[in-house]
Amino acid sequence: MTATAYGRPGTATGTGPPRSDGPAKAAGTAPYAYEYRVADPAYVAPVQATVARGRVLEVDAAEAEAVEGVIAVLTHAGAPGLDTGAELSGLQRVAELAVLQSGEVSYRGQVVAAVVAETFEAAWHAAALVTVRYEQWPHDAGFSDQRADAVAPEEDHRQGEVESAAPAEVVVEQTYATAMQHNNPMEPHTTVARFEGGELFLYESTQGSYEVRRTVAALLGMEPERVHVVAPYVGGGFGSKGPLHAPTVLAVLAAVALPGRWVKLALTRRQMFALVGYRSPTIQRVRLSAGADGRLSGVDVVATVQSSHVADFVEEAAGPAKSMYAAPNRRMGHRVVRLDAAVPTWMRAPGECPGMFGPEVAMDELAWACGLDPIEVRLRNEPERDPHTGKPFSSRNLAACLREGARRFGWADRAPEPGGRVENGWRVGMGVAASAYPVVPPPGDSWARIRYEGEGVYAVSLAAADIGTGAWTALAQVAADALGVPLERVRVRLGDSSLPEASLAGGSTGLMSWGSTIHAAAEEFRRGHGERPEPGAEATGHLPANPAQDDYAMYAYGAQFAEVRVHAATGEVRVPRLLGVFAAGRIVNARTARSQFTGGMTMGLSMALHEESVVDARFGHVVNGDFAEYHIAANADVEDVQAHWIDEEDPLVNPLGAKGIGEIGIVGTAAAVANAAYHATGVRVRSLPVRLDDFIGA
Amino acid sequence: MDADISLTVDGQSHDLRVDTRTTLLDALREHLHITSPKKGCDHGQCGSCTVLLSGRRVVSCLVLAVAAEGAEVTTAAGLGRDGRPHRVQQALVEHDGLQCGYCTPGQVCSAVGVLDEAAAGWPSAVTPPGAGGDGGPALTAAEIRERMSGNLCRCGAYAGIVAAVEEAARPAGEAPAAPAPRGGGR
Amino acid sequence: MKPFDYRRASDAAGAAALVAEHPGAAFLGGGTNLVDHMKLGVAAPDMLVDITHLPMDRVEALPEGEGGVSIGANVRNSEAAAHPLVRERYPVLSQALLSGASGQLRNAATTGGNLLQRTRCVYFQDTGTPCNKREPGSGCSALEGYQRYHAVFGASPDCVATHPSDMAVALVALDARVVVTDAAGGERRIPVAELHRLPGEAPEQDTVLSRGDLITAVELPEMPMAARARYRKIRDRASFAFALVSAAVGLELAADGTVADVRIALGGVAHKPWRALLAEEALRGSAATEAGFAAAAEAELSEARPLPGNVFKLELVRAAVTETLGEVAAELRGEGEL
Known part of the structure; x- marks a missing residue:
C-alpha cells in the first residue's frame, strides 16, 4: 500500500477494464428487483383513475373480490394511513406520494385502488374489474406558453438591461420547443416488499437505497433503520428512479396491509407513462442581440414549462444559458403552467438538456445571420469568468x-x-x-467502509447504486489506487442499505462523490492501520467537503x-x-x-x-x-x-x-x-x- | 383455467401447471425462477424477453406458455458451454455493449438468432433483392443494425452491441475488415 | 386478462366449427397481436383455438399451368420472406414482410395472423377512451385527437384508423387471394383486395370474414411484373415502426416504352391496404416518365381527405408512388443498379 495517485502510469484509474458486472448481466443472472426469489408472493395491480380531476364516489370491488385468488382490494377508504405531514428530503413531493390517502383525483392515471392477489394473472384481471364511480370536475391539461396564469417560480436572473439595451446590429428572436418525454428505463419501476415484526424489507429499482429508506420510513412513521432496501442492480433510471413515485408507496401500503407476506409490483410500460414522472415540455423564447461580428450584447431566455397542481417541479430550462456565453445584458427566467397532470421529474440532465436546445440553435441562427462559422461565433463569446456568478x-x-x-x-x-x-x-x-x-453537490451524504480481508484483499462497501453507469468497476479502480493495491485485490459491495450511506445516483455526481468518499476512507484506513494492516482492520471515511x-x-x-x-x-x-x-x-x-x-x-x-x-x-x-x-x-x-x-x-x-x-x-x-x-x-x-x-x- | 405443460429450458426439462393466461415469459420468471429473460414492455415492443424457442428468436411475452407445451427454450443463461460464456456474450462485455444490463440477455439471444438466420441465408430489410443466397448475406454493420432493431436499449449501447455482433459473426481468427472507430481519449 | 379455455385444433374444419359455435372464441396463431390485445383488454376471448399445429405451414408452387405460389396460413412471416420461391418470384412480398415489425415478431407472426392484425390507432388500444371499432357507438377519439398514423383515404366519420400490415399491401399489389375454410367445411377464395373493409358505419368489422371463417393459405397468381415489383416504406424510426405511408409497385412496360400494366398499393393510408386504382388507370397506356408518374399520384390524391394531423401524408404518397415507379421503370430499362 503506497500513497494515493490517480491516472498515473501503472494505476488502475485511467485504464479501461471491462465492466465487472458484465458477464452476469450478459447471462441474465444479475438479479434486478423483481427477480429475488421470495416465498409465496402476492401480486399488486394498480387501478388508475379514468378522469383527470374529481373525487372518487364509490369503488365497487365486488366483481374483483369474487375473482379466485384475490386477497384484498385497497381503496382510499381502507388503505393503511401515511404521515402526509412528514418531513421528506428536498427531492420528494409528499403530495405525489400520498397514495390512497384521500378520494381526490388530481390527474388521469392516478392510483385510486389496487388489487392484491395470489397470482399475477388474477391480480391484473381483477384490477380490470374494479369499477370506480367519480364526481368528475372540469380539468385543465393543455400546455401552452400563451396562458395568463403562468407564474414565475422565482425572480428572473437579470444583469444589465436586456429589454432597453441599445438596438443591436443583429437580433435573433425565436421560439423553440422541446417535447414532453418519459424516462422509460428498460427495467420497469419495481418494488418487492415485506412488512414483518416492525421491519420493512424492500427490493427496489432505485437510484438511491437510502433515499428510499428515509422517505418510506418517514411516510410510515418508522425508524429509518427498520427499513431495509436492496438494489445492487438497477435496469436504468435516468432520473425517474431518483425521487420516489407513487407505485413504491402503493406496494409498501400493500405490504403493511398484509404483514408477513411478500408483495410484488412491477409497473406496465403503459403505467410508466402516468405514474413515475416525465420531462416537462418546454417552450423557450430566446432573444440574442449581437454586433455584426457575432459578439453578444444581450441574451434573453424565458422558458415556459409544465408543472402540476399536485406539487411543483420546475424544469429549469432557462438555467444553462446563465453560464454559457458572455454578454453584458442578460435575463433568464421561467414561467410555470400548473396543470391537472402528474408531477414532472428528473430526466437525464434536467434543465440542461432541454435548456441547451433553444439557445444553441439560436447561436447557429446568429452565426448564419452574421455570416460566421458557428464554431467561431461560440469562440468569440467565450467568457473570461462565469457570467452568472462572476467566479x-x-x-x-x-x-x-x-x-x-x-x-x-x-x-x-x-x-x-x-x-x-x-x-x-x-x-x-x-x-x-x-x-x-x-x-x-451530490444529492445526499456519503460514507464508505474499507476492511482488510487478509491475503492482500480489501473490501470496499457503500450503498451506492450502479444504474448502468459502471460504478461497480470504476469505484474498484478508485479504491485500488486510493489504497495503492492492484485492482484484482479490491472487492466492492454496493446497493444495499445495510452498507454505509451513499448519496443518490443523480446529477452525474456518483463517481465524484463516492470516489472521493472512498479516497477519504483510504486515508482513514492508512491513518488507523498503517501500511501493514491486520486482517479485519476497518476504517470508514466521509465525503470530504470541497473547499474550492x-x-x-x-x-x-x-x-x-x-x-x-x-x-x-x-x-x-x-x-x-x-x-x-x-x-x-x-x-x-x-x-x-x-x-x-x-x-x-x-x-x-x-x-x-x-x-x-x-x-x-x-x-x-x-x-x-x-x-x-x-x-x-x-x-x-x-x-x-x-x-x-x-x-x-x-x-x-x-x-x-x-x-x-x-x-x-x-x-x-x-x-x-x-x-x-x-x-x-x-x-x-x-x-x-x-x-x-x-x-x-x- | 389451468393446464399442465412441460418445457425444456436451457437443457433441463420441467413439468409445471400454469394458468392458460400465463405467458412463456411469466412461466419462466415466476414459475421456474429463470429470470434471465426480462420483462421490459410485455407487448413485444422492446425485445428484452427474447429467448430462442425451438432455436428461433421470439419475444416470450407474447407466447402463451400453454401454447409452448413441449417446446425447447434457450435463454441467455443457457447459452454458455462448459462454464464459458457464448462468444456473443464475451464480445458484448469486451465492447461494453451494455450498461444497465436489463435489455442485455434479450440482445444476446437476439444476436445468436441473427447469426443463425444469416447463416441460413435469410435476408433482411436492408439486403438488396437478389443478394444473399448461398452462405447468406454478409453481416455488415448495416445488416446487424437492422436485424437487431427489435431489441431496444435505453442506455444507448447500440454502438457497442453492433461491434460485438460484428465480432461474433467473424470466423475465428479473422481480423475485422475496417475497425469501426468509437472514439476515446487522446 | 380474462380467463379462457385453450384448445389445440387438429383439423381446419373442426377449428372453424369450434370458433363458429362459441361466440367468445378466437383463433390463436402466432399470438403477436391477439395476446397483446388480451393484455390490454381490447380483446377478451373466453376460448382460444390454437391453429398453429394445423398443417398449413408450407410455401409451395401451385400446380403447373397456374404458375403461382401458395403460402400456408401458418407460415411465419420470416419464413415466407426468406423462402426462395417468394424471393425469386415475388421479391416485393419479401421486402414488405421484412420491413414489418422485428426479427423476433416475424419469427412468430403467421401469414394468416398478419392479414388479420388490427389497427394500431392509439385510441383503439386504450380502453379508457371512446373508440367505435373497439366499442361500437362510443365515438371516435381520433377525429379530434392524435392523427399521425391515421387514414387519408376511405375513412368515415365513425373511424379514421389504418390497417397496419406491410405484407397485405404487397399482397394487394400482387392480386393475391386468401383461401378460406368455413364452419360448414366449405372452401372459398377471396381477393386480398376485398378481404378488408372500409370502416363505413361498422368500423368494428375489419374484414368480410364471418365468425369461424379460417384463412388456410394465401395464393399468389403468376404475374409477369411481380419479379421486378418493389416495396417502399416511409416511417419515423429507421426500423421497427409502422408505416406512415408505404407503396408496393409493379410495372410492365410495352415495347414502345409506355405502361402496359401497373399495380400500385398503398399502406398506412386507409382502413385497408389501398389499391391506387385511379393512379393505375391514369398510367396504363401513358408514357413511363417522371411526369407521368407524378400525374398518376395526383390522380389518386384527388380522392384523399386528410385530417388536420396528417396532411403531410399526401406528400409522402406523392413521393412513394413517384419514386418507386421511377425505380422500377429504371430497372426495367436496365438503368437500375438494383
Missing part, C-alpha cells in the same frame, strides 16, 4: 472541444451554404452545438457534431454520424466512460428525432404510451457515434480530478442535429422532435 472557472475547455471536434469531424469540408450538398437523393448537412453540465466549491464555477464541457441526411422527396431524417468531444476532468475508466458519453448522445439523438409524449388534453393523459408509438431510437437509427475527450487536469473539483459524465452526452445533441438539418436543407426546425413532416410541403 473563475475551475477549468473551461469548451474551445478546445470545439476545435478538436472540428478537426476529427471534418468540419472544414462542409458545404458553404445550406442545401449545398445532395447525395443520391439525400440532402446532407453538418451541425454543431456546445454542451455543458455543472459539477453539482464556493470559489469557482465548475462545469464539464463538450462539443457535439452531427451529420444529418434529409431525403429530398420524403423528408425522412437520418443521422449517419454523431461525434462528441468532451472535457470532463480525469476519465477513470475509458471503456465505460465512452459508453456513458455515447449512450447520452444516443439518447440525445432519440430526443432529436423521435421522442414525444402526446397528451390528449381532452382526456388528460399520454395517448401514445407504449414503445410502439413512443419511439425511442432503435439500433438502426444509430450509425457512427463517437465520443472523444481531451486531457483535462482539474484538481479543484475533487481529489480524483473527475467531473460527472453521465449526463453531458445528452446535452446539445438535439441542437446539433437540428442545426445540421438546417445546413442540409435550409429549413430551420425549432421544435423537437425533428421529423419528416418538417421538411415536406414546407
